[in-house]
Amino acid sequence: MKAILINKDETAGYTCKLSEVDEAQLPEGDVLVQVEYSTLNYKDGLAITGKAPVVRRFPMVAGIDFAGTVIESTNSRFQAGDQVILNGWGVGETHWGGLAEKARVKADWLIKKPEALSAAQTMAIGTAGYTAMLCVQAIQSAGITPESGTVLVTGANGGVGSFALRILKQLGYTTCASTGRSEEAEYLKTLGASEIIDRAELSEPGKPLQAERWAAVIDSVGSHTLANACAQTQWGGAVAACGLAQGMDLKMTVAPFILRGVSLLGVDSVMQPIAQRESAWAALAEIINQDDLNTMTNEITLDQVIETGAALLEGKVRGRVAVKI
Structure with missing residues (x-):
């Protein structure tokens, strides 16, 4: 699978590349998700450029949020075909993140996508x-x-x-x-x-x-x-x-x-309990419309992430960046 992979070693130092990664390397978790959209947040920009110690383990797949469809689940809360959202929980920092074609995570980190929003819209909103x-x-x-x-x-x-x-x-x-x-x-x-x-x-x-x-x-x-x-x-x-x-x-x-x-x-978005997450997303589904998202959001692809992440930290990016995987 393709992923934005961050690594650090004595020879090459801190590196971030769009890489081909063996799916077998995905970390442990009880839900496997086909990622459809992710985003670029300020924290992602810091991780991609290495300008702050966001990443705690190497190698690391970047991306602190994503939206996608469940492929496999061993947890009763989710089954194949469910559309889900993830924000935070250390994803992209200590656990492989959403700037990749697939992600394996804990069910407790996921909520079901509001029906009123598409995967693209949820990540136009994003973290x-x-x-x-x-x-x-x-x-x-x-x-x-x-x-x-x-x-x-x-x-x-x-x-x-x-x-x-x-x-x-x-x-x-x-x-x-x-x-x-x-x-x-x-x-x-x-x-x-x-x-x-x-x-x-x-x-x-x-x-x-x-x-x-x-x-x-x-x-x-x-x-x-x-x-x-x-x-x-x-x-x-x-x-x-x-x-x-x-x-x-x-x-x-x-x-x-x-x-x-x-x-x-x-206000911490990373460790919020499920009830607060669902409340916030339900409110967003009622308040935010497509015209708002068109005004605030730029959409890019995975191969544009590294360049855009650097521009984000330089204050050259307006509003939101959604990443179509």
Whole structure:
């Protein structure tokens, strides 16, 4: 089978190639899936380029998510012909991933694909859209409604940011998009952004408490951006943090939390229980339509993955990248 294979040894160093791999090398698991679509996420870009230690075992097939059809199953939850989705669970990091023609995984990592979405649509949404939905559900659970005020979305040109803007718009929220690419302002407005700010307003160290601007924040950037976003969140607001594009450091004080009652909500898409996954995907199936996906998604093939992964890290890719296997 064909796969994006990452390896590391003393002779060649860190390598990533589109390779022919013996199917017998697939790791243990109780479900074998014919992969139809995967995606390129920020984490995939890091793994493909080796710019961060995402991959924990070698050799490794890249790809943190996929959609496909069950070929074989020894688990009663699934049978041949079932259409399934996988997001996270260490796939593409410690267990061979979805940027390949087949994948063997644990049944507990899979959910059935919503009937309203095709395999192509689920991976046009992918882990980025699924994570964005988890973030939106997190701020909703914290009591943030459309009437609460403006929601800031950082990293707005990325996959999570793009979907967060669209989901929030569909749910009636007013949003502000933070971006370092001013030329993409019209694109962000088509997704639902009412206001655009330059990411430079948030990306440098700031005061512990600043003017109250946001009812809530969905942040995929981390570092100073997250610290400033918390410092600008209004009393009783909520900040959902799900990424570290700027960095994983967080230099701030407790002031926003104890003086304004701001909630900082960590959102992890990798280890979410099945019930939360199914809830997020069911909501996505109702909210996202094909026109949205056409606006936000580029489709590539397996032989374009390595080049596109590098471009993704350089900020040259808008929205989502779906990979047709």
